[in-house]
Amino acid sequence: MEFLNKIRNWFANLSRPAALHDDLAEEVEHHLSMTIERKIADGMNPEDARKQAVKEFGAVERLKEECQDAWGTRVFENCMRDSRLAFRTYWNDKGFSVVALLTLALGIGATAAIFSVTNAVLLQPLPYPDSNRLIELMDGGGSVAIPNFEDWKEQQSVFEHLGLYKEVGYTLTGSFDPIRIDGALVSRDVLAALAVRPEIGRTFSEEEDAPGGPPVVLLSYGLWQGQFDGKRDILNQTIQIDGSSHVVTGVLPADFQLIPKAKLFLPVEQGIEDGDRQNRNNQSSYRVLAKLKQGISFDQAKAEMAVISNRLTELYPQSNKDRPIRLVPLVELKVRGVKQTLWIVFGAVALVLVIACINVANLLVVRAFIRRREMAIRSAMGATSGDIIGKLLIESIILAISASVLGLLFAYGGLPFLIRVAAQIIPRASEIGIDGTVFVFTAAVALGTGALFGLAPAFAASRNALAGVLKESSRGSTSGRSRIFQCMVVGEISLTFVLLVASGLLLQTIINLQGVDAGFDHEGVLSFRVDLPESKYADANAIDQFSIELLRRLRSIPGVQLASLGTQFPLDDRGWGTPVLIEGRPVPHRSEQIPIEINMIDSDYFETLGIPLISGRWFNARDTYPANLEKREELPNWAGLNVIIVDEQFVRRHFPGEDPIGKQVRFPWGEIRDEQPVMTIVGVAGDVKQNKLREDDTQVWVKGYMPFAQRPIPYMAFILKSRLASGDLLPVIRQNLSSIDSQLPIYDIRSLSEVRSANISSERMSMILIVGSAAIALSLSVIGVYGILAYSVTQRRREIGVRLALGARRRRVVNLLLRQGVVLALIGIAVGFIGAFSVNRVLSNLLYSIVPNDPLTYLIVSGVLIFAVIMACAIPALRASRISPLEALQSD
């Protein structure tokens, strides 16, 4: 009871220390007045009475302190008093405060902003319940063959849910212009694993997610809000997908992000083609999401799947050999590509923060020196060194907290920009924001930095105070304090060096990547895609006719030089591969067959893209299908007619030192050898980069080009070379398309220059962020060097004056000071060399055509740093040389 009272009263007191003091003052005043009146009544004159009363009362200060102890508010009030004092001190020294505050806020803001990205992307769990139990299963390389999946599902006992999903593109038609939409096939199990609760409606029923079930669809929240105005009556309505009716059963919640781009979701069982159900070799982009049972560990699941994998390999050695089941936590899969980059960038801004702290520490040491008299007086008045350190620490922490508030504002303001830059590259971008974790992190950073940059100066100051600075003995001697300074500047320069080297390397990487010869000419080439719905374009003739007609119209557009089509184009990640066998050579095991990436093209493809012919010939008009055949499917696998053009990489791998022209290759499709398509190599085309500009020969699949007309498929990428801007071209293209078929959308409209530039956007983003960090670091270091030199000139004013008076040339004085700066820079660079050598290895994955220890980069960066330091020294040095000896000697 008594204890509870104490606690309650203590909290009450903390909230109103001023009122307590007022009350006490009034009480004391009352006490005095009573005593005075009593004394006057006893016959004393008022003046004496007052004096006597005050004397009897004793020391009011002492009484106050004891009352503070009783109230339990003393420590708090002292802190408040010191804080108020600190604020006043800062207010009186605005120049210092603004510089220190901005420096720190910049460092803290950058760190907080990057941390909020790192936090959302790498540290926070995915936005699903028990998301740490979500796992993606891979059938060897990646996507799964349906029969394998069925076996997994039947034999496993470790997963609560195990389901298929696949990204698919759909055409949505209706009362609006037809649109091409990314969608997905998802199974009930996938939705259950993610514990999806529809925004409205329901997910699929068991009957719906079954072969031949009723056609239903789930909408993404974005599509519902956008295309369907967020109306609730969309439920149970019918929408047209790929030309057939689907009933909307529900809308998924806004945070459903398994496949970020997907807007339509269809039941997977209805989408699996019969061919896929039988063939264990057919890995048609189906992916598997699983959720571990409660209490089952990742390793347990891994062990069981390994057993199943071995069993399947024994049963089906033909297809399943060397195709182990792989398990990857979903979150890792999502962030795999950016993890390293993000940590590197985070490291870079952390270095900037350290540099900012060093700078502020520098400023504080200077300030502590300027305030040495104040400190000395304080210690003479009885303040212990602990008091002084505490006081200075409070000042530092207040500075750090103010800077954090400002820094958080910077981060808050800069984050939308950062997200916009990064959204294309960073997964989970929509989850990025300043939340509680970022807040706590920033608070911790504030206190940490406050202590970090506050401690050194505080100790220095307290030592000064005790050493009796009042004696003013420090004139001319610059031993201890200036060594702290020099260490800090050296540290700063070496950290800057590390960052500059990193940005130098990344900058060259970008330049190298931009200069990469991708094997094709992207200037003035526009690409777009058209997919034909099976319902309307059922057979190959219809598809072929469509492509011929559209190409004819495109070629006739004024200003269009060339038009062509393929199933993909360079730097497009939509390729598909198939194993290839060389006729007349022994058949290697499936796992050792090298896949070939197939592109079905029109005869103008190579010319449109400027891809060179190495040997043989291009396709010609005879390489199409004989028009007199009624149904192409009747001919046994295009026998005899088939031609293929391969790339140089193909020749290097399969026909080194041989002439490949006239050789035949075969696709091992189906079991019966005679039915497998055989093709004759008629030409060799130059290599092109298929996926990434940075890919090299070891990373790419060999490529084969086949005439589109020989095997038309309903997915086409058109490419146009023209002098027109795409904005002028597009309406004409759309007009031409809709006069053939008004229900077809075009999508993925991009110029190849754009494609090429987007291909290195991730590298570019890291480069921009690292170069930005390095630029801030460099400017902070320059300010730091300037600061210490300017201070040193003030300190050595008298010495310089003496030198000048004794006849030293002004040039010599300038040289003296410049040398001081350059020596610091050189030491810093030496330390930085070691740092960069050991740290920049982490960059090696990001670099292209440049080694992390590129000597030229190190040399240039050293030069830049030395130049910057000389510039920073120049102003104080020149000012020193203009010191008038007379004044210098008279001052102090």
Next chain:
Amino acid sequence: MTKHIFPQGALELVILRVLQNAPNHGWGIAQKIHLISNEVLKVEEGSLYPALARMVQKGWIKSDWGTSENNRRAKYYHLTRLGLKQLNTEQANWEAMAEAIANILQMES
């Protein structure tokens, strides 16, 4: 008129006892103690007010603003239930202690 220093805890006991009769302000409490002790005991202002503050903290007494004899605003302290309990316990303790000490002092030599 010699001054006597209060032993540990005695000041608070005395204050509680004074307030048991009637609420009073600081000056009044000091005055009462002085008068009733036949001017033997004198409370230092420097100890009185911190003692009052401590007792308020513990919840033994509460304070209200009122008007004093000289028509000024003054803080009046009064006993709480907790304070009354404390007074009874402490008073009993004190009397037992005083008697025990008296017994020792008065023993026959």
